[in-house]
Amino acid sequence: MTAPKPQPGILDIAPYKGGEAAVPGVTKVHKLSSNETPMGPSPKGMEAFRQLAGELHRYPDGAVDILRNALAKHYGIPAENIVCSNGSDEMISLICASYVGVGDEVVYSQYGFMMYPIATQARGATPVMAKEKNFTSDVDALLAAVTPKTRVVFLTNPNNPTGTYISGSELQRLRDGLPADVLLVIDAAYAEYVSRNDYSNGMEMVAARDDTMVLRTFSKIYGLAALRLGWAYAPANIVAVLNRVRGPFNVNAAAQAAGAAALEDTAWLQKSRDHNDAELARVGAALKGLGIEVVPSVANFLLMRFPGGAEQVKGADVALRQAGLILRGMAGYGLPDCLRLSIGTVEEDDMVIATLTKFIKG
Known part of the structure; x- marks a missing residue:
């Protein structure tokens, strides 16, 4: 049986996987996986x-x-x-x-x-x-x-x-x-x-x-x-x-x-920057206090490296998802011991800190 063939190399491409937006069995989900602003649209x-x-x-x-x-x-x-x-x-x-x-x-x-x-x-x-x-x-x-x-x-x-x-x-x-x-x-x-x-x-x-x-x-x-x-x-x-x-x-x-x-929404833009600056510092400090390595960031997200490696990341990801929190796994980037957290609202970030505190400290 013959069929149209794609150009050489196309089938060698690993399809891009975006940040997930749902967790089976969880009604209310907080998507912190795609570096979207928590402030909503302009x-x-x-x-x-x-x-x-x-x-x-x-x-x-x-x-x-x-x-x-x-x-x-x-x-x-x-x-x-x-x-x-x-x-x-x-x-x-x-x-x-x-x-x-x-x-x-x-x-x-x-x-x-x-x-x-x-x-x-x-x-x-x-x-x-x-x-x-x-x-x-x-x-x-x-x-x-x-x-x-x-x-x-x-x-x-x-x-x-x-x-x-x-x-x-x-x-x-x-x-x-x-x-x-x-x-x-x-x-x-x-x-x-x-x-x-x-x-x-x-x-x-x-x-x-x-x-x-x-x-x-x-x-x-x-x-x-x-x-x-x-x-x-x-x-x-x-x-x-x-x-x-x-x-x-x-x-x-x-x-x-x-x-x-x-582009004309300058006051709203500054409010978004101020929120991000404050949460980057606050959340980063809290995660470091849990023994998690946090890569210094100037963007709207934090890369976290877990001391327990890929196995600890899997456990943390399960705990976060059960709490309705979706972060981005980094195995596709060659960083299986890392998760990326998009800065959320103060309430969402507090949920992440509390969930990881309970997971790590028991």
Whole structure:
């Protein structure tokens, strides 16, 4: 019996597993597995979304002009250097479709976003993993992984799932060390949460070069994950390529309107940052007090390493789920002794602390 065959390498891809949202037998669940904001959607974004209800029979603006102009004003960058997408996932796939092919290589950091190797393999190329140092992207290891076959280097900064970051000077050292024909993609999905003076989201590098781009998202601090809205700031030569391969209506009208409105929600955004800063410190200290190693994070989540290894993680995960708390297992990232906790409400975080205290201390 014959059947259509996929391209070579497709069946070798391990499907991406997102954070779970349900526990069998548990009615009320607290999802702390996908780095979603506990503050809910931007109120201004929600109102703009509601106002679109009577226009659902219309196609969205294929040029995404209102949103691109709003982003340009907000960040002080040219609108013509902005490309919008159906979430950052789509942008990653568009980049690989445009710049990666059979026989090429794509470099990414050891604990980087799993969509990088998936999008790479989907194009028949080879993902090359560079080891991290202390759960942090290692510029020397990334540069050492580059070969004449390298086409793209993906860097998540801050990194997910570790929450760590490299400084602006290290970011510049990475770019300076790469060949000019290698595209550096800086994925700054969690940039809004960072308050460190030595951090750079990389956007100033885009303005000065034609070989670097930055990815941003509305899924995290803006709370619009359900609408799937991402965007890239890139040089004109890269924008021209991406606009040739993206779909004509790849960003829906509701996402465009909600995103533009959310950019104006500055007071709500600061409230979200303040909540995250306070809970990162409070929850991190409490977990350390239980003997759990907590990786220092500048994002909206904490990576926890349990002293009892993978077996203790399994027990902790069972206890948490029985309490209706879903965290993210890290075995798929090569970290079977770790769980990742997305910062929740104060009440949710208290539940996590209490459950783990009971599990560890009995």
